[in-house]
Amino acid sequence: DQQVKQNSPSLSVQEGRISILNCDYTNSMFDYFLWYKKYPAEGPTFLISISSIKDKNEDGRFTVFLNKSAKHLSLHIVPSQPGDSAVYFCAASVTAGTASKLTFGTGTRLQVTL
Amino acid sequence: KAGVTQTPRYLIKTRGQQVTLSCSPISGHRSVSWYQQTPGQGLQFLFEYFSETQRNKGNFPGRFSGRQFSNSRSEMNVSTLELGDSALYLCASSLVRDARREQYFGPGTRLTVT
Numbered sequence: 698d699q700q701v702k703q704n705s706p707s708l709s710v711q712e713g714r715i716s717i718l719n720c721d722y723t724n725s726m727f728d729y730f731l732w733y734k735k736y737p738a739e740g741p742t743f744l745i746s747i748s749s750i751k752d753k754n755e756d757g758r759f760t761v762f763l764n765k766s767a768k769h770l771s772l773h774i775v776p777s778q779p780g781d782s783a784v785y786f787c788a789a790s791v792t793a794g795t796a797s798k799l800t801f802g803t804g805t806r807l808q809v810t811l
Numbered sequence: 812k813a814g815v816t817q818t819p820r821y822l823i824k825t826r827g828q829q830v831t832l833s834c835s836p837i838s839g840h841r842s843v844s845w846y847q848q849t850p851g852q853g854l855q856f857l858f859e860y861f862s863e864t865q866r867n868k869g870n871f872p873g874r875f876s877g878r879q880f881s882n883s884r885s886e887m888n889v890s891t892l893e894l895g896d897s898a899l900y901l902c903a904s905s906l907v908r909d910a911r912r913e914q915y916f917g918p919g920t921r922l923t924v925t
Contacts, residue, residue: 699853701853703853729910729911733916738918739918740815740901740903740915740916740917740918740919741854741901741916742916743913743914743915746911748911786853786854788854790910790911791910792909792910792911798844798856798859798867798869798910799844799846799854799856799910799914800856801846801853801854801855801856802853803851803852803853804853
């Protein structure tokens with residue numbers, strides 16, 4: 698069973714516009730969420746994270762929103778740039794007990810066009 | 812500071828064979844996790860090692876095993892390879908065992924089973 702779901706396999710956005718990537722989860726025990734970005738032939742790199750005690754975290758052009766009641770989080774990129782074109786993975790963890798195990802979604806490929 | 816390195820980068824094996832993949836974490840990092848990435852499945856957690864002990868294991872058959880050495884380098888082994896084992900195998904290291912801390916990924920080993 699896929700506990701972390703990214704239902705959009707791909708997304709195309711024009712440069713300068715907002716990119717919104719979505720992620721849903723089913724396990725209510727998850728209390729920490731992360732976004733990773735992956736370029737071809739490279740490993741994923743950490744982008745931004747959020748604790749379940751918050752509903753928003755911002756870092757430059759990247760903002761993550763968490764809606765615990767809906768078990769939904771989203772990553773907003775504003776403004777989108779061509780260098781943002783990559784696969785974005787949402788990940789979740791339970792920080793107690795099974796620390797450091799991340800459950801990943803299947804990824805969303807973002808294409809930022811000129 | 813050197814990043815996470817994985818060897819080999821590419822590997823082709825035949826069904827029934829076994830394979831060993833290697834991961835060298837960032838210097839000073841003691842936690843090493845392994846993930847399998849396949850199209851449509853995202854990154855799936857295999858196992859985590861810390862201080863030479865397996866601390867966490869994902870839902871993979873016993874054909875998948877690993878170990879960690881005293882210098883924190885880790886190896887994973889897959890025995891009796893099956894076609895479905897074809898995937899990108901990613902190793903990630905972190906300073907401590909804490910899912911809130913960033914994990915640093917290597918570029919992966921692309922395994923093809925024919």
